[in-house]
Amino acid sequence: MAPPSDTPPPLVVAAVTKTFDQGNSQVRALDGIDLSVRAGEFVAIMGASGSGKSTLLHAMAGLTDVNSGSIRVDGRDLASFNDAALTRFRRERIGLVFQAFNLIPVLSAEDNVRLPAADQPGLETKIDEVMRRLGIEARRKHKPDALSGGEQQRVAIARALITDPAILLADEPTGSLDSVTGQDLCRLLHELSKNDGRTLCVVTHEPTVAMWADRVVVLKDGRVTAEFATSGSHDPEAISEGYRKALQS
Numbered sequence: 001m002a003p004p005s006d007t008p009p010p011l012v013v014a015a016v017t018k019t020f021d022q023g024n025s026q027v028r029a030l031d032g033i034d035l036s037v038r039a040g041e042f043v044a045i046m047g048a049s050g051s052g053k054s055t056l057l058h059a060m061a062g063l064t065d066v067n068s069g070s071i072r073v074d075g076r077d078l079a080s081f082n083d084a085a086l087t088r089f090r091r092e093r094i095g096l097v098f099q100a101f102n103l104i105p106v107l108s109a110e111d112n113v114r115l116p117a118a119d120q121p122g123l124e125t126k127i128d129e130v131m132r133r134l135g136i137e138a139r140r141k142h143k144p145d146a147l148s149g150g151e152q153q154r155v156a157i158a159r160a161l162i163t164d165p166a167i168l169l170a171d172e173p174t175g176s177l178d179s180v181t182g183q184d185l186c187r188l189l190h191e192l193s194k195n196d197g198r199t200l201c202v203v204t205h206e207p208t209v210a211m212w213a214d215r216v217v218v219l220k221d222g223r224v225t226a227e228f229a230t231s232g233s234h235d236p237e238a239i240s241e242g243y244r245k246a247l248q249s
């Protein structure tokens, strides 16, 4: 039987605009963005510096309010929540990962992972499972400064996944990693989408990261200027070529 078609995509961005005041002028960071991400899809967002990538990711995470348009996560319009409800929804349904890992330095790896999870029966088993899944179970008791960059980012991803969120959003997650460690992390993100059915939206300017996605969305001046499916061949040249064409259009 075909899956029910009335299930909404986990992430739907519709006609979103966002302006910032900069002195006497205004910058239109997002200028009418439409983007829908299917369950289990891995989308890479590319674009030049200042094209609006981080602003879009923050808006999708409910960290930035927008001027107009709507953002629906898991079928819920983020604008429909009050502050307290949005904080709770974000903690439970949206996993966030940043370039700088953003772990709490005084807490062990497992306590960092535990942080967003509510006290609940079976939590210890869940922490075990997610840390094993991400290959960091042997580092449970270590504090972040005793972990490598790649391990720290895996702890950050484990923390983002512990609540079983509808979507996982990452802003330049490999930006602080060397290229080998960065590729290991990309392989993990790819597996989370392909094997575990996670829905991912990852901001990157690197073709070697975007090549792991299913689809590349290119931003230019706050607009989606082009998007293209990757071939699944993990070929950075094909991504560079698609990106070059997108910026010329």
Ligand SMILES: Nc1ncnc2c1ncn2[C@@H]1O[C@H](COP(=O)(O)OP(=O)(O)OP(=O)(O)O)[C@@H](O)[C@H]1O
Binding pocket: 020, 021, 022, 027, 028, 029, 047, 048, 049, 050, 051, 052, 053, 054, 055, 056, 205
């Ligand atoms: N808090 C802010 N206040 C004022 N302007 C902002 C703010 N945040 C972003 N902007 C502006 O919005 C535009 C988009 O910024 P954004 O950070 O989304 O770009 P980006 O694509 O993530 O760039 P980068 O690749 O350098 O990270 C830029 O012109 C930036 O200067």
Ligand SMILES: [Mg+2]
Binding pocket: 053, 054, 055
């Ligand atoms: Mg950015």
